[in-house]
Amino acid sequence: MSTRGRQAEAARNDLALLRAAHEVFTTQGFDAPVSAIAKEAGVGMGSLYRRYRTKEELLQRLCLIAMERSLESAEAGLAHADPWEGLALFVRAGVADRSGALAPVAGTIEVTDEMWRVARRAGEVAARLVARAHEAGVLRNDVTRLDIALLIEQFSRPAPGPPAPEHDQVKQRLLAVALDGLRAPGATGLPGEPPSPEWYERRWGQAP
Amino acid sequence: MSTRGRQAEAARNDLALLRAAHEVFTTQGFDAPVSAIAKEAGVGMGSLYRRYRTKEELLQRLCLIAMERSLESAEAGLAHADPWEGLALFVRAGVADRSGALAPVAGTIEVTDEMWRVARRAGEVAARLVARAHEAGVLRNDVTRLDIALLIEQFSRPAPGPPAPEHDQVKQRLLAVALDGLRAPGATGLPGEPPSPEWYERRWGQAP
DNA sequence: ATATTGCGGAGCGCAGCGCTCCGTTAAGCT
DNA sequence: AGCTTAACGGAGCGCTGCGCTCCGCAATAT
CATH class of the missing domain: 1.10.357.10 (Tetracycline Repressor, domain 2)
Incomplete structure (x- = not known):
């Protein structure tokens, strides 16, 4: 990994998720599957749901x-x-x-x-x-x-x-x-x- | 019934279906459920599928x-x-x-x-x-x-x-x-x- | 070596779809 | 009037695809 450690990866994942969610939701519509965001971010479902307990929470943050x-x-x-x-x-x-x-x-x-x-x-x-x-x-x-x-x-x-x-x-x-x-x-x-x-x-x- | 007979109703249903399909598909998107069109037209599913054997056929006609x-x-x-x-x-x-x-x-x-x-x-x-x-x-x-x-x-x-x-x-x-x-x-x-x-x-x- | 933390992704339960099937209704026929 | 039959409405089947959970594993920290 580039900078260092697991925490760094977590921080990068966080950013990637927000970027991916914005990209997917704004181009495919807000009813796009959550899995599409995880894939776009290059991240597993687990990592996504550890940060946002639900799809709605992710949408609120994004809005x-x-x-x-x-x-x-x-x-x-x-x-x-x-x-x-x-x-x-x-x-x-x-x-x-x-x-x-x-x-x-x-x-x-x-x-x-x-x-x-x-x-x-x-x-x-x-x-x-x-x-x-x-x-x-x-x-x-x-x-x-x-x-x-x-x-x-x-x-x-x-x-x-x-x-x-x-x-x-x-x-x-x-x-x-x-x-x-x-x-x-x-x-x-x-x-x-x-x-x-x-x-x-x-x-x-x-x-x- | 207004004009007369079953054939008249069938003809009216046909028009109502086309009108409804246009209304629903253009306002809700083409992936709206077929049942929504039947309801909008005031017609049962059976009557719809007797005229159009599939959703695609209906869409082709509409286009x-x-x-x-x-x-x-x-x-x-x-x-x-x-x-x-x-x-x-x-x-x-x-x-x-x-x-x-x-x-x-x-x-x-x-x-x-x-x-x-x-x-x-x-x-x-x-x-x-x-x-x-x-x-x-x-x-x-x-x-x-x-x-x-x-x-x-x-x-x-x-x-x-x-x-x-x-x-x-x-x-x-x-x-x-x-x-x-x-x-x-x-x-x-x-x-x-x-x-x-x-x-x-x-x-x-x-x-x- | 061991404990701990965060990871990916298979799969569960369910909602909602396209489409079928059938009991009911009423027009046409004699 | 009775019978036939065409057209009706809508419940429900099978299935896809979703949100979300759970767990085995890899990477760090001690």
Whole structure:
């Protein structure tokens, strides 16, 4: 073994598992078999279940991490001087690490307090990012922050069939098209009502 | 019974089954249980399996119908005088009846000769529709007809969780954004290479 | 040498699927 | 009216594939 001892291997396994779980769940859907994650991580089932007592626990940990990454992306976007580029950065980052792919899990696992807290903070920062773009006049003013969130979700949905590099390429192209469509002022008004924050939050269960 | 006799009921059941199968498969994914279709159609399992000897046979029939509808939409778009509105019509129709939701079935069922024929014709008409929009200068010239096809596919992917009307509303809004992004000339060039027709066709298996 | 820790993976019990089979119902026929 | 028969609904069979447990073994620590 590379560094030293059993504890080092355990630590490496832990990371490999998280990486593998993210990869498998976001590309194959959250109902992929646990054994697929163990195989992807190059680890036995025993090692997996020693760290996470159940599949749900693994999913919770994964969601929390995804939320934290999303929060970081939003902050990075806000740190960017250009309001438009900051927003675009946030969206592209969300699609790149497929944050939205974990949304289907809504309602199937229990949401911990910590998850609620991080989600709320991420939502607030994202809202500021969107508001700044609105004020700078670089984002069409009929889209809301929930439209943005659901755009990311839409684009991080797992692709069907066997994984192919072409799929990712096309996704990048379509995302670029969508981003162009987001820039002010928008050729045509958006149809229907904007989605309500209550509905959006209720998908995850009752608030704490 | 409304019209008359057992044969009338049989005919109505046939239609109800096709409607139900389309509804269930496109919203829940093609691996939804057959029993869900029977229930949605208000019909027993026996009646379903008397018409389609297997789930695959039902899927083939469904795909063929979806392809025919797509072909009709493309022709309707071409019949429209305005090149842009014709194309937009085609895209919106495709998303509305979720043609692309059946794409994940690629590779899991055998593709009949008739399906190949209809798919080819639909592709040709769609190509003409796109070419006309390009020539009229109303469609950014770095998108290909495959980008359009995959845009439709992306937007007709089933939504996660329980069906909610809000999801459809948001999809309409995001589609409007994407359509705005498609109009010439496009603020930024599209990244990467356009997808190759060979890859696109190969997803369905080997050509006849 | 011995004890201890973490490892991989075979296999258990079960949920949920595709599909079959059969008792029941009601239209068509004489 | 009675009989035949076509079409019906749905319980249940066999099986696949899942989450999870358990145990023999290899690598370290003493």
